[in-house]
Amino acid sequence: MTSSNISTYQSSDTATTMALSAEHIIKALQSPVILLSPDGQVLNINNKAQALVGGPVTHLADVFMLSNQKQTLQTLYSRVLASTAAIPCKLVHARTNDIYTAVISSIRSNPDSRRPDAILLQFDTRLHGVTSKIMQLNQSIHEQAAIMRKLRNEGLHDTLTGLKNRRYVQSVLEMECRLATRHKSLACCALLDIDHFKSVNDTHGHNRGDDLLKALGRFLLSERRSSDIVGRWGGEEFVLYFHDTDIDQCFTLCDEIRQKINEGALSLEPPINCTVSIGITQLDSGDTLSELINRADCALYEAKESGRNKVCSARIEN
Numbered sequence: 001m002t003s004s005n006i007s008t009y010q011s012s013d014t015a016t017t018m019a020l021s022a023e024h025i026i027k028a029l030q031s032p033v034i035l036l037s038p039d040g041q042v043l044n045i046n047n048k049a050q051a052l053v054g055g056p057v058t059h060l061a062d063v064f065m066l067s068n069q070k071q072t073l074q075t076l077y078s079r080v081l082a083s084t085a086a087i088p089c090k091l092v093h094a095r096t097n098d099i100y101t102a103v104i105s106s107i108r109s110n111p112d113s114r115r116p117d118a119i120l121l122q123f124d125t126r127l128h129g130v131t132s133k134i135m136q137l138n139q140s141i142h143e144q145a146a147i148m149r150k151l152r153n154e155g156l157h158d159t160l161t162g163l164k165n166r167r168y169v170q171s172v173l174e175m176e177c178r179l180a181t182r183h184k185s186l187a188c189c190a191l192l193d194i195d196h197f198k199s200v201n202d203t204h205g206h207n208r209g210d211d212l213l214k215a216l217g218r219f220l221l222s223e224r225r226s227s228d229i230v231g232r233w234g235g236e237e238f239v240l241y242f243h244d245t246d247i248d249q250c251f252t253l254c255d256e257i258r259q260k261i262n263e264g265a266l267s268l269e270p271p272i273n274c275t276v277s278i279g280i281t282q283l284d285s286g287d288t289l290s291e292l293i294n295r296a297d298c299a300l301y302e303a304k305e306s307g308r309n310k311v312c313s314a315r316i317e318n
């Protein structure tokens, strides 16, 4: 499910915010998870759940029925709406007749609210430990919902490039660091800096410098996979965050970006010669945001010092 699908869901603004903010958390979980609206509409589904149900799905009832014929999914939803505790259930896949064990629980941004903002369905073949994982996820969603509300007030975007701004990326990466510690997730962070940007301003003027920054922003967005995060870190520096990506894959992705920029992919008219240097690092369990960024920054420094127009990778100290 893409964020654009999610944002078309209009019935509850809070549910939409939660679905968006839950996206990273749900993706990081090791078991199949579906986030539902209170009427069973699918707001978010992670890759593991998609593999289980056989592809994207818009409504839970399209794929599953309850294994107990006397109940309907609607009665299950009613029980969940009335309860704050997780409820175990068994679902039958309508196409394969396979039975799945799952836990379904309500998510409330306000614990006093009678109606939940969303419903979480987590499948588990072992079931052991699922409830505590749901508690963690609920907590994370609440933390994220609070951050998202704060960010909404303060502005999420960089006004020049339209990319996510530094404050937004910092908040999201802080959350990613906490999740990585809990769930051992695989991810990489990159800092990208335009080479000799001062001389672009000096030679072509500040407005053309701005045009270059905007073109680079557009290009980075076009190169981004749907799960990646791209933001302007400041000045002529950009930050990229890649989920489910190890350091070798990150190197390949970033070196492709570097090469394309070197070959004129920014399509400015009239053209401006531009190269970039990139420092990359893999997220390490227990990382703080500043540790992660410092490593990427050291690698960027190395790329600049060793001649620019290259990608350098930071090693994690043991």
Ligand SMILES: Nc1nc2c(ncn2[C@@H]2O[C@H](COP(=O)(O)OP(=O)(O)OP(=O)(O)O)[C@@H](O)[C@H]2O)c(=O)[nH]1
Residues within 6 Å of the ligand: 160, 193, 194, 195, 196, 197, 198, 199, 201, 205, 206, 207, 208, 209, 210, 213, 234, 235, 236, 304, 308
């Ligand atoms: N046009 C424009 N220039 C900016 C903006 N933000 C920062 N800059 C300029 O970016 C330049 C950065 O220069 P330096 O930090 O010396 O770096 P550099 O010239 O890119 O050199 P290296 O990074 O070492 O390759 C400065 O001249 C800033 O004024 C902006 O929003 N628009």
